[in-house]
Every structure is written in structure tokens, then in C-alpha cells.
Amino acid sequence: MNIPLKPEDKEIEQLQKLIRNTPIQVDLIDKTMDRFEKVGTRRHKRSNTLPKRTRNTIIVTSATLAMTFMLVVGTGFISPTMAASIRQIPGMNSIFQLAGDLGLQTADEKGLLSKPNLSDTHDGLTLSVPEVMFDGTRVSIALERKTEEGSNYAEGNISSLITDILLSINGDAVNSYAPSNTSNSIDPYTILGKDNNSTILQFSDLRNQGGKAFPDKFELTITVPVSGIKQPFEISIPVEKNTKNNLVLTPSISRDYGDIHLKLEKIEFTPITTNITTRIVLPEHSKISSLPFLSYELFDEKGTSLKLIGGSGWSATDGNVLVTDSQFEPFKSIPKSITIKTYKNIFKKEDKSQFELDKNGNQIIEYFPKLEFTLPISK
Template identity: 30%
Template sequence: MSTLVRSRLDETYAALPERPAVQNERAPRQRLRKTASVAAATILLGATVFASGFVSPVMAKSLKQIPMVGSLFSSIEADLGLRAAGEQGLAAKVNAGVSYQDVKLDVTETVYDGTRAVFLLHVAAPNVKDGMFDTGKEAVKLSNAIDSIVFKVNGQEINGVNYASAGAANPNLLVFENVLPAVDQNEATLIPDNFHAEVLVKLAGIDHEFILDVPFQKTTKDIINLNPTASQSSDQGSLTVSEVNVTPVTTRLVTTIKLGKPLSEQLSHTRIAVYDDQGRQLPALNGEGTLEENSISFDGRFASTGKTKYLIVKPFVYEDDFSEKVREDQFIEGLELKIDLPPQSEQ
């Protein structure tokens, strides 16, 4: 499969309000070229029964060793975290499909690391050929033929599904991704390790809503959890990192930035850029923040770039969106912080 082509999302999101508040923020991203926004809803996640639908780990490992049968995630070059999931056997083979008349949708694989829930969707129909979808009025790219998509867990909608074409080698395959919140904002209920998502999809020109039952199984392989309470101070202010969670797919950091005047006026546009030990910037996904008079606390999620010995955290003032590539003149001087990570196992 060729490199997953991703362009900036159609939306940009408002900065945090200039008063104490908690706000969800999903970065406009270059990684996935489409987004389906649905109304934000409280996520009530209880214990769910994890039913069949997954191939056993032993079978999945065997399948991965057979050419052209292994995970398609391993061919995604634009997202190193998803590629690592495919290469390390963290993707689950599933068989979840629905059909209507002569149109069939099949979910073939999923990846879930506790933060990112990703699935591959194959579309088969007489009006779909080489990645083009004939709506009856015009032929459009398959990735442009999604009229709407809703992602539900336990009947509650979870906002912000991103999707894109899987590439020229698999033109009738789409990649769907949702960056899930860490907890329910009202109930503080942890998202279960195993759950089923109800995914509702409408295609252009088809008066029907496809309802998919997609099983997700969290991988616990090679996960790092740290509470370093590391900090760095300068005459500009201070940076504290209180929590670090790293999986092969996603990296999560909880940080607090305090700034003195006049920099405090820029707090609503202040975020962190994260780099691995090779100097690669981790692509920002989303996060929630609390803005106070002279500080901002942020729970941010980033795409992992592979095994790394440490992370470099650098506060900056964003201009477009907080997932941008950061120039030197955007960094806040003197607040760079290094977080050493324990060794990760060789796969």
C-alpha cells in the first residue's frame, strides 16, 4: 500500500477561552484528509461483553508471516505509530461487515491502544472502481463519498472521526480513526480495554444508513506509564510534566505551563511540541486544557514515531494550529525539558 496521503482537515478549532475552563481540542491535522464532526456527547462507558469477531493472537501472528495476508497497517508510512502497530502484531483481524442491496462494507482490521481506535473499511459495489465512487450524478473519490459517519460506544456518540484513503495499492479501502478521551467528563469512567463501537455510515447517493458493529481490543504490549513530575524554569516561566503514557501507537503527556507577564497574554495559544531522540516532531492529535490566570494545564495526545530513549518537550506559541511544524522563533526560551524513558522491548 502506498503512503497514506493526508492533508489538513477542513476545520480549525477555537483557542481556549480566556477564563478558567476545561475544553476539548482536536487539532486540525495533516494526517487524515477528512473529518466527520458530530455533536459532543457524554461518554457513558461501562463494562461491556467482549464477543467474538477477533482472530486469535496465535492465528493473527501466523497470518502476519504469510505474504499479502499480514496487517495492512504495516504499509502505512505516513503514520509511524499505525505502521508500528502493523509490524509488531498489534492490529486485530476482524470480520465485521454489512450489506445493502449490492453495496457491501467490510471492517477488516482494527488497532486500539487505549487512546486511538482505528479501523480499515473495504467498500465493494458495482459503482465503486479503482477508488472512484459513482453517486449517480458524478464520479468522486471514495474518500469523498462519505456523507456522514457517527461513532458510538454504549449508545453515546464520540466526536471526531477522521478518515482517508488507504492509498493507490488498495484504492477501495479507507482508514478511519477516532482519538478517544481518557475519561468521561461527567462520570470519570475509564474507557474499557475491550469494547464494541456502533459505527453509522451514509454514502453519497444511497438512501440507507449502514450500521457496523466494530470490536476493539486494547493492546497492552510495550506500554510506558510515568509520573515524572519533571519541571524546568526560567525568567519566562515554568514547564511541568506530571504524566507520560507511551504506546507504539500514541503518546500522551499531561503538562502545566506558567508564564509571567506579558507572555501570559499568549497562554491561550501556548502548547507543547514533543520530539523523539531522532529529532522527529510527534504529530499532535488532540487534547483537553484548563486555562487559568497565568497557567495552562493540558492533557495532550500525539502520534508515536517509534521506539525512543527520551522525549524532548518544548512549549511554543502556535499561529495556525497546535499540530503545526514549529519554527525556532515560536518556542518559549529556557523551558525545554527532557523526559528519559525506560528501555522498550525489541520486537
């Protein structure tokens, strides 16, 4: 005998079918390039623009349950009661957990963050800071929007409202920590949050490029002008380093290829971020702008690679020296050894603003084997 399903059971069954049968479009290259455009990934000062984005949309199944849950809840396929129950699932309300950054997901799962829940409100718009993370290499601030009913500021992505972001640390402008007498500045950028009402503000110090390190504990004030609102939003946030015993190595090993002298200066491992600092030196009177756009891949001893999430680089007055910090997602555990591969992207001959793609739609890159590093890691 079939027992009739309760209304809430029918909703669960309907939700399960929807999850199984609904594909989700994930524009991976677009998302990555959006981050590069916003990240201040100034490998050097030779250009302020990036090549036109090449689209490669991939259809994935809805096994990514969190994304599907957010889609289903947000589009009203289930009752408010069921939606409220789903939002109680651990991590469903965490901006860090749903941002697509393994390090920030780890911070949420391991409690390596703070939850200040501070906010400011003007003209029916509230900007709040529900989550903060600082691991010594990057500061991540979750920003969330809430609006009153009928507000003019409820539409579109939260990032479209923000016209600028000003930062100060303990009352001093954040660029008081940048290298003095240079144009190398600390540039905040935003990445996608869990939905249109959230974003994540990130920035790093430039201690590896001649600046000062951020204190382990400081008061951060963010000032956010919003178009159409006279008074800027201002939130003061206590920030404290959330990780301990970060592993920092200074191997100072070098490789040479033609006129390129590449030095690996520092590697920093935290539970949230892996950062490598490199220095390229060309012959005197040469210019960094003569080089192709160089990037790095990072692998452990098993060949597992880490995703690049950001970074910054600077060359004084387009000189012959380029110092770069490249930030990757964290290793799950400290590897026995790492390999760093240097490469350049290949661009289309007929259009230098677009990447050359292989038959599978992947970007074609060219490695420089003589600029490769492999070194053991001593814990």
C-alpha cells in the same frame, strides 16, 4: 547467446524500469495539514480554523516501492496476472501498512491488530472494516469501499462520501466517556488510507482531561450516513486492546517562562503511539487565547525526533488552564531519556494565515528553551 525473456519476465523488467524512472510527487505539508484539519487537534477552544495551508511539493524517487507498486498496479501498466501477484506481497493489501503512520505499520508488522472483516451494504455500496487497532491511547479503524459495476459511489475519495460518523461503545454514545458538564467531546477523525477506496478512522479517550478511559475490551458500533443513501451504514466491531505492558510515567515536573507555568503530567509509551500530557496554567483571570499556538517536539537521547500525528487539548470557557494530549509515532525501543521542546510557528507579517518559510521551504519556528524538559526513562 541471449535467451528470450518469458512474457512474465518482460513484465517484471518493465516494472523495474518504471519503478526506477518514475518520480512521485508527495505534498508533505498538504498531507500533514490535512491531518491537522481533520484530527480534532483542538489545542484549545479559541479557534475552530487553521491557517491557510502552505504548499511545498517535494519530488522523491520511487524508492518508496509500495507507493509505486500501487501506482503501477492501479494504472494498468501490467497484466491482471502480474497485478494479482504483486498484491500477494506481504503488506500490499494492508491499509495500515500503506497509511504513512509508523505506528500503524508496526501494528501490521507485529500482528498488534485484529482483522474482523465486517461490512454493511446499501445500494450497491459496501463499507467494510478489514483492520482494527487499539493500544490504549488511540483506536484506529480501517474503512474500505467496494462498489458494484456502474455504481454512483465509485468516484472520488471514500472520505467525500461520508457525511458524519457516529460512535457508540457497548451501546452508549462515545461521549459518555467524555468529561461531564463540559464542551470537551471525543471527536473522531479520518486520515488517508492506502488509496481512494480506503481511509482510517481514529479517536482517543479523554482520560487525561477529566474523562473516563475506554475499557480494554468493548463493542464499538460505527454509524456512517452516506449522502444519497437513505439508510446509514452500521457496523458493530469487537475491539480489544492489542498491546500489553505499556509504559506509563507521571513525572509531574514543571517549567516557567514569564506568565506561563508548564507541567509535564504524563508520558505513555506503546509499540504504536507515544503520548505526552501537558498542562499550561496562566495567572488567574488570564485567558489561554492570549497565548500563541504552542506545539511540542519529542526527541530521544540521540537526538532522533518523532513525528507528531495528532492530539487534542481543551481549556474550559477559554480560562487560564489548557490540558493537551500530543500523540507521536512510537520509539523503536524505549529510550534512555527524552527531551521535549516547546515551540510556536511564525506567521507571515503581511498574512497571518500563512506560515513563514525559510529559504529551503521549511516552516520557521521559535523555541522556548525555558519550557524544555529532559528526563531519564526508567523501564
